[in-house]
Amino acid sequence: MFTKTTPFRLFSFVTLLIITISLIGYSVYFSDPYRNYRSWQFSDLINAQSVSIKPIQLNHNQNIEKRIRDALSHDLPHKEAAILSGLHWLLQFIDQDTNFNDVFSDFIILAHELSRTDIRSHQAEIAGQLLKQSLQRGQEHLDLLFPDDEEGRWDFIGLLPIIANSPEFQEPYFKFYQQQYGELPISPYRSGDMDFQQAVTNSDYEVIGDYLIDTSFLHYYLKQMSEHASNTNILRLPEDNFLMYLKSFESFDYNLDHPVESDEFSDLAYLATHVVLVLTNYGEFEISPSLNNSKVNDYIEQTYPLVRHQLSDLDLLAEYLQCLKILNNEDDKKIALAEQFLLSLQRKDGSWGTMSDFNGEPYIVFHPTWAVLTALNH
Structure with missing residues (x-):
């Protein structure tokens, strides 16, 4: 039988339901470390739709x-x-x-x-x-684009593996290199104030990464040239020490004790992803069994849950996904879920990033979308 108290009870129930749903939504939103990558434009929230x-x-x-x-x-x-x-x-x-x-x-x-x-x-x-x-x-x-100093030289060398596959651009790009760097004295690669072994001993993750990344491009370019007898390398290039650095890097142990919110954790995690990338020339080649492969695979497997569920770094998560694919990870479900998650964070204009990213320098604006596209592509 309908009584006077029924409307009040109904109103109280609806109010309680709304409050409960709001609290759940609030809790879910603020427990998501990647919430800042979701839409921050009010018009998008009202008119939610795909890209x-x-x-x-x-x-x-x-x-x-x-x-x-x-x-x-x-x-x-x-x-x-x-x-x-x-x-x-x-x-x-x-x-x-x-x-x-x-x-x-x-x-x-x-x-x-x-x-x-x-x-x-x-x-x-x-x-x-x-x-x-x-x-x-x-x-x-x-x-x-490429100043006439050693930093400019190594930046240019980073393009050589691609130029080697683009015959129509070899003449102008090679000619520029000869004019810009042909007379400069060639010194061994140097990052900061330490050599590679010092960087490994001191666990200087950024310097280690500089050595491995920059010298890998030279290595793969020279490897391409040696496999094509008809090609003659006409460029005066530094010595290829990449394999020597990889051998030295075998003594490196990945530190699992860095707090996830620390700069050391992020720096080491980025180094790990780039170890995978330089071992395969950014996914171009199958990864071969090696001590470096084994060590970096173990580290990425153990730290992936932290990157996915505790750290708010989409760029790093995308690089982890790319590495999981390169490493032939057998957990297809984990890879599929990570891929779906990255896709869910794409903005309506096709990009990825936070409001802070889009207010940064050009590289900061560019990198999240770059990282996700390469992860999806592999």
Whole structure:
């Protein structure tokens, strides 16, 4: 029987339900370390939907912008659509010359990686064309991109494995190298004020990474040249010490005692991901059994739960996902869930990042999207 107290009870129940749901939502939101990567635009919260790519007017790569939108008009698999949407955002980002110049080498590496796929034809063709157009654009002011000092030399060397696969650009890029660095004295690679063994002994993670990353590009370029007898290396290059550094690095032990919120944890975790990347030339080659492989695999396996569930670093999580794939991790469910999670954080314009990222320097703005695209691509 309906009584006078029924409306009050109903109102109390609904109010309690709303409060309970709100508290649960509040708890879930603030327990998610990656909450800052979710939408921070009020209009997006009201009109929540999947990525929405709109036409943009560009000074560069307008043909590729149109090709991406044409490809996205087809019923593409979710992953390929996400990658192409990310590329679409990057086109707008690098349309500004200051951004393009700041991330030039990294963007070339990204475009090259995205062109190396046998299962996503639209992506491979578009990334391949973007790679060529970006190399052409960069060719026009190489002296601005690569200063005439040792740091500039090693930055340029980072492109050599890609230039070796791009015959139409070898003459202008090689000619620039000869003019810019041909007369400079060649010194052994140096990062900071210590040699590689000192860095290993002192556990200086950033310096170790510098040595391994920069010298790996030279190593893989020379390896390419040696495998093609018809090619003659005409460049005056530093000595290849990469394999020597890897051998020395076998004595390194990964420290599992750093607190997850510390800089030491992040620096070591980033070093670990780059060990995997340099062992395979950024996923181009299968990883071979070795002591370095075994050690870094154990470290990434043990620290992955911390990176996924406690640390708020999307760039690092993306690199972990890429490494799990390269290391042939057998936990397909873990990889699939990590991939789905990264896809869920893509913004409506195709990018990834936090508000803080987008207010940073060009490299900071660029890196989250770069990291996720390479992780999804592998």
